[in-house]
Amino acid sequence: MSLALQTFPTVKDANAALQASGTRYLGGGTLVVRAANEGDVSVSDLVRVADPDLARIAVSGGKVKLGASVTMAAIARHPELAALAPAARAVGGPAIRNMATVGGNLFAPAPYGDFAVALLALDAAVVTANGEMPIETFLAGRDRSRAIVAAVEFSLPKTESFRFLKVSRVKPKGISVLSIAALLQRSADGTVASASIALGCMADRPMRAKAAENALLGCKLTSEEIAPALAAAGEGITPITDPIASAWYRAEVLPVHLGRLLLS
Ligand SMILES: Cc1cc2nc3c(=O)[nH]c(=O)nc-3n(C[C@H](O)[C@H](O)[C@H](O)COP(=O)(O)OP(=O)(O)OC[C@H]3O[C@@H](n4cnc5c(N)ncnc54)[C@H](O)[C@@H]3O)c2cc1C
Structure with a gap:
């Protein structure tokens, strides 16, 4: 056809x-x-x-606007987006990254959607012709969406407060066993003042680990203090099963990798 x-x-x-x-x-x-x-x-x-605005990256006053047609390769090489480069580089190999867009990643079903996991932890706003909405709302309703995504907007995280991890079996460009993004603000004494943690492959689309986020508040990032957050990480997850890993395996290794990310 x-x-x-x-x-x-x-x-x-x-x-x-x-x-x-x-x-x-x-x-x-x-x-x-x-x-x-x-x-x-x-x-x-x-x-x-064909509107060139869709392929534009704007970074100004601590805010970022990525047009929906911006590619993973463009994000990975942008000098002001170093904090996001690991998430952009996690998507496929070089040929895929040259084509894969921000807009398409928002719709990619698990095990894909690694960059959308990062955007979810950053609590990005998704812009369509109907206005903008929080990414969590957008992801929940994306199967019914008939609107073109024009852009995503978010506050640029400091490199030290944003962490991203993709676990894959085939290096360096295999698809995800899971991916995790965490935005952590810490007080002067090192305790976690706010936490936003997003998970990939723990449902058919990126999801927030809200129980783990709550359990982290007021904790220092030590093995002892993060233990309750790791125990809570599996709350509400329905991991996917595919040829890479079973749902059981993904659930088992989630706390291990979340622990590594938090202690890194
Ligand atoms: C070999 C291979 C490896 C891959 N590896 C990874 C990986 O490691 N991680 C990962 O996350 N993904 C991976 N992918 C999946 C995919 O490349 C990415 O998720 C990519 O970001 C999808 O974007 P795209 O622009 O190519 O989407 P498209 O194929 O163009 O579109 C995908 C869907 O999104 C819709 N869509 C796209 N843009 C918009 C928009 N602006 N508004 C409304 N709807 C829109 C399309 O209509 C379609 O339904 C891989 C794919 C392949 C083929």
Whole structure:
């Protein structure tokens, strides 16, 4: 079956075309074109937007705006986004990173979506033509979303307060057993004043580890004090099973890797 591709100058024009059944937005195409090539007949038309704003990275006054078409490679090499580079570099190999976009990563089902895990820990806002919404709300409703994501916005984390870890079996570019992102603010005495922890592969999409976040408050990052947070990390998770790892295995190793990330 042939695929029709239409290019629009603005998100608004493309949004209208996207409402037709069988029509999907084309980001970098690493998932949607692969699916079509593999015989997914639910896709008949692709739409894309040529607006250069979608590929723009803006960093100003401690705020970051990433257009939805910004690629993982562009983030990884941006001098002001060093804190996010490990999450961007975690996505596939160099060829994939040159095409894989921020917008597409928000829709990527587990075990993909490593960059979206980082955005969730940063509590990013997702911008569409209908306005903006917290990423957690966006992810919860993404299967029903028919709106084009234009950008994501968040406060730039300090390198020392943001941590990201992807665990894979095939190095250096295997898909995730799990991924974890943590934004930790600490008081002068070293205790955790606020914690935002996001997990990949612990559900079909990135999720927050809220019980672990709460258990970390007021703790110093020592093995003894983080133990309750590690015990709580599995609360609410429904890990995926795939050829890389079973749900059981992913749940077993989550506290081990969260502990390593917190103590690193
Ligand atoms: C070999 C290989 C390895 C991979 N490894 C990883 C990995 O390690 N980690 C990882 O996270 N991912 C990985 N991926 C998955 C994928 O490359 C990334 O998740 C990527 O970020 C998806 O972005 P894309 O622009 O290519 O999405 P596309 O394929 O263009 O789109 C994916 C979906 O999102 C929708 N979409 C895209 N952009 C928008 C938008 N702006 N607004 C609304 N809807 C949109 C599309 O309609 C489609 O439904 C891998 C893929 C392959 C083929």
